[in-house]
Amino acid sequence: xxxxxxxxxxxxxxxxxxxxxxxxxxxxxxxxxxxxxxxxxxxxxxxxxxxxxxxxxxxxxxxxxxxxxxxxxxxxxxxxxxxxxxxxxxxxxxxxxxxxxxxxxxxxxxxxxxxxxxxxxxxxxxxxxxxxxxxxxxxxxxxxxxxxxxxxxxxxxxxxxxxxxxxxxxxxxxxxxxxxxxxxxxxxxxxxxxxxxxxxxxxxxxxxxxxxxxxxxxxxxxxxxxxxxxxxxxxxxxxxxxxxxxxxxxxxxxxxxxxxxxxxxxxxxxxxxxxxxxxxxxxxxxxxxxxxxxxxxxxxxxxxxxxxxxxxxxxxxxxxxxx
Amino acid sequence: xxxxxxxxxxxxxxxxxxxxxxxxxxxxxxxxxxxxxxxxxxxxxxxxxxxxxxxxxxxxxxxxxxxxxxxxxxxxxxxxxxxxxxxx
Numbered sequence: 001x002x003x004x005x006x007x008x009x010x011x012x013x014x015x016x017x018x019x020x021x022x023x024x025x026x027x028x029x030x031x032x033x034x035x036x037x038x039x040x041x042x043x044x045x046x047x048x049x050x051x052x053x054x055x056x057x058x059x060x061x062x063x064x065x066x067x068x069x070x071x072x073x074x075x076x077x078x079x080x081x082x083x084x085x086x087x088x089x090x091x092x093x094x095x096x097x098x099x100x101x102x103x104x105x106x107x108x109x110x111x112x113x114x115x116x117x118x119x120x121x122x123x124x125x126x127x128x129x130x131x132x133x134x135x136x137x138x139x140x141x142x143x144x145x146x147x148x149x150x151x152x153x154x155x156x157x158x159x160x161x162x163x164x165x166x167x168x169x170x171x172x173x174x175x176x177x178x179x180x181x182x183x184x185x186x187x188x189x190x191x192x193x194x195x196x197x198x199x200x201x202x203x204x205x206x207x208x209x210x211x212x213x214x215x216x217x218x219x220x221x222x223x224x225x226x227x228x229x230x231x232x233x234x235x236x237x238x239x240x241x242x243x244x245x246x247x248x249x250x251x252x253x254x255x256x257x258x259x260x261x262x263x264x265x266x267x268x269x270x271x272x273x274x275x276x277x278x279x280x281x282x283x284x285x286x287x288x289x290x291x292x293x294x295x296x297x298x299x300x301x302x303x304x305x306x307x308x309x310x311x312x313x314x315x316x317x318x319x320x321x322x323x
Numbered sequence: 324x325x326x327x328x329x330x331x332x333x334x335x336x337x338x339x340x341x342x343x344x345x346x347x348x349x350x351x352x353x354x355x356x357x358x359x360x361x362x363x364x365x366x367x368x369x370x371x372x373x374x375x376x377x378x379x380x381x382x383x384x385x386x387x388x389x390x391x392x393x394x395x396x397x398x399x400x401x402x403x404x405x406x407x408x409x410x411x
Contacts, residue, residue: 250343250370303339306374310336314379 004137006092006115007031012133020129022094022117026106030115033091035059038134040127042066047073047081056088059130062095063123074102086112094130096123139189140261148181148198148231149173151286155231157186157198157265158282160239164272167208169239172279179228180218183208188233190261196233205229235289236265237282242273252299266292324389325397330381333407337378341408346370348403354390356400367400 010022010031024031041058047069062070073081086108092115095101101109101116109116119126146159147170158166167183174180182200189197200206206218206227219227236258248271249256258267266289270281288298331337337345349356349367356367360382365372367386378384384404388396 247347250346251339253339299339307335307338310338310377310379313377314336317379317382 004035005031006033006035006117008137009035009092009133010117012137014133018129018133020126020133021119021121023119024115025095025100025118026116027092027109027112027114029113030092030109033089033113033115035091035134035137038131038138040130040134042123043085044069046085049081049084051084054088056090058091060085060090060093061123061127061130062093062099062101064097064099067095067097067099067101070102070105074104079104079108082108086114090114092117094119094126096121096126136189136191139191141190142188142261143201144186144188144260145184146186147183148186148200148233150179150181150228150231151283152178152290154286154289155181155198155234156282156286157233157236158239159236160272161241163211164239164241165278166239167210169278169282171208171210173282174218174222174226176279176283177225178283179226179231180206180208181228181231182206183218188260190263194263196260196263196265197230198233199230233260233265235286236260236267237285238267238269239272239278240269242271246271251303253303324387325393326385326387327397327401328383328385329401329404330383331378331404332380333410334380335410336380336382337373337376337408339374341403341410342370342373344408345373345400345403348399349396352388352390352392352396352399354388354393354396356396357387357389359385359387 009020010024012020014020036057039055039058040061041055042063043060044066046054047066082105093101093109094117096119098118098120100118106116121129144157144159146157147166148155148157149170150156151173158169160166170180170183181198182205184204185201186198187201189199191197208216208218210216248269256267257264259265268285270278272278291298333341346368357364358367358373358376360376360378363376365376367373386397386400388400390396
């Protein structure tokens, strides 16, 4: 995994409820320090001199309580605890409520090369947000070659060999008012334990390569309604050339899954051949998936009905043969 | 054209799973394959058709194969019926 530095934290492009409103107020030389764990610490105990089990590798958050204590220390002219604090390799300090650190604190931070950040958010809100952001950054990741679209609200990851028609299928789906999340390279992150979130990779997302046309910009051609930045992966589809010797699922009473980052995702294989309208099949599969989630499993219900019918027919036959 | 009458030996009759197995097998042959029960004749390569036959335990089914590989097709399908569709 790529190293994540304090500078990366400042440069994250976050919106609304994830915005951290961080600015650097001292110790710029420490911006290169690495964040090693997705955790935070309130250094109350350490400031009072207790350093056992100090989680120094975490981001240190100074709220109103810590601030008041720092001011008390400054009033007494004590700097030993601060020297001790900064002698540990802490990644950075964050002051909430727009509080400014004491002069001693700032001086020692500058000298030891530790960044001091400030946010106008209250401590508890900042804590919630930074934990969310950090868990996203540190989430297990995987890149998959394929197209990721949202079909009737279901996140469908379309995979298949090069040239099988993934992009063309996605294009037809966009044309039918569905949305493109990513083309060609889909970055998957596992967040919150078992949720897979798929996104595009920076500059290339929302662009598509169509053989014969070249690179096209989906946002400009179809409007913002045709795109999405991220989406949960709820279904995986593999397109493959029709193999006459292979048996494709005719009933669908058995569910297949594909494992992505340890999460089981419903998985179907769709054979491609002329005359098969793949976008419509994927649309139907997405709707069927929603129906399953709602508790109605078409194939199983059908199979059950056939069984029941056969049983009555069989009973009827036995009854007739006996009389 | 060749034909043969078999009886269904698996207790549950031809439900979804055996029907799927039947069409998969039938589709391997180029011959046309038909199943006939109580005078009703359906295409052996269509799963919905097979299920609507209501082929229950002990009912007789006439299998008809017509085409270049008809002998082979008839034999393979009859074997499916005899082996109870790999059930029980």
